Amino acid sequence: MPTSLPKVMKILKYLYLWSLLLSSIVSGRTENWPCFRGSGHQGICQETGLPLHWNATSNVLWKTEIPGESWSSPIVWGDRVFLTTATDGGASCRILSLEARSGKVIWNQEVLKQKTGHKQGRNTYATPTPGTDGQRVYAVFGDGSFVAVDFQGATTWVNRDLPFYGEHGLATSPILWRDQLIMARDGSNESDPKSLGWQQPWDKGFVVALDTKTGQVRWKTGRGQSRIGHVSPNIFTNAAGEAEIISSAGDVVQGFAAKTGKLLWSSKNTGEGVVPSVVLGRNLAFVASGWGGRESIKAFKLGGRGDLIESNLAWEQKKGMPKVPSYLFVKSWLFVIGDNGVVMCLQAETGETVWQERLGGSFSASPVAAEGRIYLTADSGDTTVIEAGPEFRVLASNPISERVQASLALSGGRLYLRSAQNLYCIGNE
Numbered sequence: 040m041p042t043s044l045p046k047v048m049k050i051l052k053y054l055y056l057w058s059l060l061l062s063s064i065v066s067g068r069t070e071n072w073p074c075f076r077g078s079g080h081q082g083i084c085q086e087t088g089l090p091l092h093w094n095a096t097s098n099v100l101w102k103t104e105i106p107g108e109s110w111s112s113p114i115v116w117g118d119r120v121f122l123t124t125a126t127d128g129g130a131s132c133r134i135l136s137l138e139a140r141s142g143k144v145i146w147n148q149e150v151l152k153q154k155t156g157h158k159q160g161r162n163t164y165a166t167p168t169p170g171t172d173g174q175r176v177y178a179v180f181g182d183g184s185f186v187a188v189d190f191q192g193a194t195t196w197v198n199r200d201l202p203f204y205g206e207h208g209l210a211t212s213p214i215l216w217r218d219q220l221i222m223a224r225d226g227s228n229e230s231d232p233k234s235l236g237w238q239q240p241w242d243k244g245f246v247v248a249l250d251t252k253t254g255q256v257r258w259k260t261g262r263g264q265s266r267i268g269h270v271s272p273n274i275f276t277n278a279a280g281e282a283e284i285i286s287s288a289g290d291v292v293q294g295f296a297a298k299t300g301k302l303l304w305s306s307k308n309t310g311e312g313v314v315p316s317v318v319l320g321r322n323l324a325f326v327a328s329g330w331g332g333r334e335s336i337k338a339f340k341l342g343g344r345g346d347l348i349e350s351n352l353a354w355e356q357k358k359g360m361p362k363v364p365s366y367l368f369v370k371s372w373l374f375v376i377g378d379n380g381v382v383m384c385l386q387a388e389t390g391e392t393v394w395q396e397r398l399g400g401s402f403s404a405s406p407v408a409a410e411g412r413i414y415l416t417a418d419s420g421d422t423t424v425i426e427a428g429p430e431f432r433v434l435a436s437n438p439i440s441e442r443v444q445a446s447l448a449l450s451g452g453r454l455y456l457r458s459a460q461n462l463y464c465i466g467n468e
Contacts, residue, residue, distance in 0.1 A: 069086070069117075069450065069451045069452075070084055070085055070086050070449070070450055070451075071115060071116050071117065071173075071450060072084070072113075072114055072115040072116075072448040072449055072450040072455075073114055073115075073116055073170055073171050073172065073173075073215070074114060074168060074169075074170035074171070074212065074213070074214055074215060075112055075114075075167075075168035075170075075212035075214075075271050075316070075446070076271070076316060076365065076405060076407075076446070077407070077448075077449070080214060080271070080272075080273045080274065080316070080317075081273075081318060081319070081320075081367070081368060082318075082365065082367050082405055082406060082407045082408060082446070083367070083369070083407070083408050083409070084407065084408070084409040084449035084450070085409070086409060086410075086449065086450070086451075086452060087409075087410055087452075088452040088467065089409050089410060089412075089449060089452055089453070089454065090452075090453070090454060090465050090466055090467050091412070091424060091434060091435050092435050092437060093437045093454075093465045094437060094438050094439070095438065095439050095440060097468075098465055098466060098467060098468050099463055099464070099465055100142075100453065100464045100465065100466045100468065101141060101142035101463075101464045102142065102461050102462070102463050102464070103137060103142040103143075103144065103461060103462050104460060104461055105122065105124055105135065105457070105460065105461060105462050106124060106126050106133075106147075107124035107125050107126035107131070107133065107165070108124070108125060108126075108129065108163050108164070108165070108459075109122070109123055109124040109125055109163050109164075109165035109166065109445075110162070110163050110165075110166045110403075110444040110445050110457075111123045111124075111163075111165055111166055111167060111168045111169065111212075111445065111457075112168040112212075112445045112446045112447075112448055112457060113445070113448045113455045113457055113462060114168065114169055114170065114171055114176075114448060115139060115448050115450035115451070115455060116171050116173055117139075117173070118138065118139045118140065119136055119137070119138070119139060119145070119190065120136070120137040120138075120139050120448075120455060120462070120464075121134060121135065121136055121137075121169055121171060121176050122134075122135055122137075122169070122457065122462065123135070123165045123167075123168075123169050123178050123180070124165055125153075125163060125164040125165040125180065125181070128155060129153070129155040129163070129164030129165075129181065130152055130153060130154070130155055130164075131149050131152060132149065132150055132151035132152065132153055132164075132165060132178075132180040132184070132186070133147060133148060133149050133150065133165075134147075134148050134150055134169065134176060134178055134186075134188055134192070135147045135148075136176075136190070136192060137462065139450075139451060139453075139464070142462070142464055145192075146191070146192040148188060148192040148194075150178065150186045150188060150194055150197075151180060151184050151186055151197065151199075153180055153181060153182040153184060154182060155181070155182075156181070156182065156204065156208075157204070157206070157208065158181065158207065158208025158209075159206075159207045159208055161403070161444070162207060162208035162209075162210055163181070163208075164180060164181035164182075164208070165180055165181065166181070166208065166209060166210045167179040167180070167209060167210065167211060167212045167213065167222075168212040168445075168446075170212075170213055170214065170215045170220065171215075172215055172251060174189070174190075175187045175188060175189055175190075175195055175251065176188050176189075176190070177213060177215070177220050177251065179209070179212075179213055179222065180209075181203075181208060181209050182199075182202060182203060182209075183199075183201050183202045183203030183209065183224070184197065184198070184199045184202075185197065185198040185199075185201070185220070185249060185254060186198075187251070187254060196252075196253060196254035197254065198249060198254040198255070198256075200256070201224065201247060201256075203224060203226050204226050204227065204228075204229040205225070205226035205227050205236075205237075205267055206226075206227045206233065206237045206267060207267065207269065207312065209226075209269075210269035210314065211223050211224070211225070211268075211269050211270060211271055212271040212316075213271075214271060214272055214273070214274070215251070216248075216274055216282060216284070216297050217297075218250060218251045218252065219248040219249065219250065219251060219257055219297070220248065220249045220250075220251050221246065221247070221248045221249075221272060221284055221297075222246070222247055222249075222272075223244075223245075223246050223268070223270060223271070223272055223286050223288060224244065224245050224246070224247060225244040225262075225265065225266070225267050225268040225269070225270075225288040225289060226243070226244070226267060227241075227266075227267045228241070228243075236266060236267055237266065237267050237311060237312075238266075238311065238331065239266075240264040240265060240266050240289075240290055241264070241265075241266075242261060242262075242263060242264055242265075243261075244261070244262040244265040244266070244267075244268075244288050244289075245259055245260060245261045245262060246259075246260055246262070246272070246284060246286050246293075246295055246300065247259040247260075248297075248300060257300070258299060258300030259300065260295055260300040260301070260302055262288060262291055262293060262302075262305075263291070263302075263305065264290065264291075265288045265289055265290050265291045266288065266289025266290050266310075266311035266312075266329065267288070267289050267311050267312055268287065268288030268289045268311070268312065268313045268314075268329065269312070269313070269314045270286065270287040270288060270313055270314065270315065270316055270317060270326075271316040271317070272284050272285060272286040272287075272316075272317055273285045273316065273317040273318065273319050273324070274297065275294070275319055275324070275341055277341070277342055278342060281296065281297070281298075282296075282297035282298070283295065283296065283297060283303060283341075284296075284297050285317050285319065285324050285341070286317065287308060287313060287317055287324075287326045287327075288313065289310060289311035289312065289313055289329045290307065290308060290309055290310065290311070290329070290332075291305055291306065291307065291308055292305075292306045292308045292317075292324060292326050292337075292339055293305045293306070294341070294343075303344055304343045304344050304345055304346075304347055304351075305345075305346055305347065306339055306343075306347045306348065306349060306350075306351055306352070307348050307349050308326060308328050308329070308337065308339075309328060309329070309332030309333050310328040310329025310330050310331055310332030310333065310334065311329040311330060311331055311332070312329050312330045312331075312362075313326070313327050313328065313329040313330075314327070314361075314362060314363045315327040315361055315363070315364060315365040315366060315405075316365040316405070318365060318366045318367070318368050318373075319341070319368065320368035320373070320387055321368075321371075321387050321388055322340065322341050322342065323338040323339065323340060323341065323353055323387065323388075324338070324339045324341055325337070325338050325366050325368065325373055325387075326338075326339065327360050327361065328360065330362075333355075333357075334357070334360050335355045335356060335357045335360055336355070336356040336359065336360050336366075336373075336375060336385070336390070337352060337354070337355050337356075338352075338353040338354050338355075338373075338387070338390060339351050339352055339353060340352075340353050353388075353390075354389055354390035355390065356385060356390040356392070358383075358392075359375055359377050359381055359383045359395070360375075360377070361375060361376060361377045361378055361402070362377075362378045363378055363402070363403045364376050364377075364378070364402050364403065364404060364405045364406065365405035365406075367406050367407075367408050367413060367427075368387060369408050369413070369427045370427075371386065371387050371388070372384050372385065372386065372387055372393065372427070372428070372429065373385040373386075373387045373390075374406065374408075374413055374427065376398075376402050376406055376415050377402065378401055378402055378403070379401065379402075380397055380398040380399045380400045380401065380402060380417065381395065381396070381397050381398070382395070382396055382397075382398055382415065382425070382431075383395045384428075384429065384431070393429050394429070394430065394431045396431045398415065398417070398423055400417040400418065400419055400421070401417065401418045401419075402415065402416075402417050402418060403418055403443075403444035404416040404417075404418075404443060404444060404445060404446045404447065405446040406446075407446065407447045407449055408427055409449055411426065411427050411428070412424050412425070412426065412427060412434060413425050413426075413427045414447055414454070416443055416446070416447060416456065417443070418442060418443060418444060419438075419440065419442070419443070420438065420439035420440050420441040420442065420443045420456075420458055421436065421437065421438045421439065421440070422436075422437045422439070422447075422456070423435070423436050423437075424436075424437070439456065439458065439463065441458035441459060441460065441461065442458060442459040443456065443457065443458050443459070445457035445458075452466055452467070453465060453466040454466070
């Protein structure tokens with residue numbers, strides 16, 4: 040006897056509700072990686088089931104060749120992976136969207152043409168990591184141009200009103216806060232004297248927030264006297280429940296009101312060319328100083344106001360400051376990997392050395408952490424996995440043998456590793 044229409048509709052309704060339940064379970068376990076260093080800007084993933092062992096052929100779920108040259112890191116939202124690149128010698132600025140399951144390129148869109156300029160050899164014309172809020176993808180390229188595209192690759196807005204020049208090129212990545220795209224701009228003088236803003240302080244550095252819907256400037260706040268830097272900011276919620284943008288550059292560490300851009304406090308941090316991004320923990324901001332000053336790892340107390348000079352400096356560690364890789368704050372420890380392959384564990388509240396070991400090789404990528412593990416990717420493409428704790432313990436050594444400077448992205452139980460030529464998706468087969 041044929042099934043009645045009401046009965047069919049009832050079955051379809053139950054199937055639909057069951058699919059929603061399964062979808063919510065899956066989404067609850069999967070963490071998006073929407074910008075440089077993940078959703079919390081700290082390089083930490085809360086997922087479980089991430090791979091521990093792999094090589095160029097084992098546990099590689101897919102590998103996709105990426106054209107052009109770029110050291111931006113991949114980002115992940117749901118079933119999409121996004122990354123930027125620059126082809127035609129850096130002139131063609133492109134955003135790519137890939138299928139997370141298969142690595143298939145869904146679209147590869149040229150969004151801008153830029154005039155290539157001066158940069159360091161380790162830099163590219165598409166180094167800033169893009170960001171996404173699930174509606175649009177926001178990217179920045181070497182000449183300072185901003186662009187937003189939707190998930191179909193169509194351009195929604197472009198802002199080229201904030202051109203950039205820096206002695207090292209542009210390497211800072213933006214962050215997202217509510218409906219604002221926030222970025223530090225710490226360049227140097229394009230004409231003579233070239234040393235201005237680089238070796239000599241100037242007043243042209245600033246932090247800017249763009250409206251994510253329109254690309255228009257919401258606020259733009261000058262730093263005062265500062266020097267060149269490449270530091271991605273972080274977000275701190277103060278005792279009053281207000282969000283502060285914590286941003287570091289050459290000679291300064293500063294806090295800005297996220298809503299208005301008002302400069303709330305400023306501390307002295309002598310040196311230029313600083314790269315490691317701001318990491319937060321235990322009401323402290325962990326930063327690096329710059330070069331040509333007092334090279335060190337520093338922790339500044341948060342919550343102050345005004346010109347603090349160094350009154351909020353909690354501690355300083357004069358050994359092992361990295362040029363490029365950012366730090367990791369896990370539980371009560373601060374983990375640091377130097378460009379020279381020396382990895383350290385420090386007490387986060389005091390800066391005291393817990394242990395120090397040499398891995399060897401050179402490092403540019405920032406470390407990431409998940410499941411009590413730290414993933415450290417060398418320029419050679421080899422990733423060493425260590426225990427995130429007070430004893431040094433190597434858990435795995437995973438070779439890819441391709442040049443890598445981009446940082447890992449973690450999402451959906453997988454690692455996304457960008458080499459000079461390819462994007463790898465690594466997971467438990």
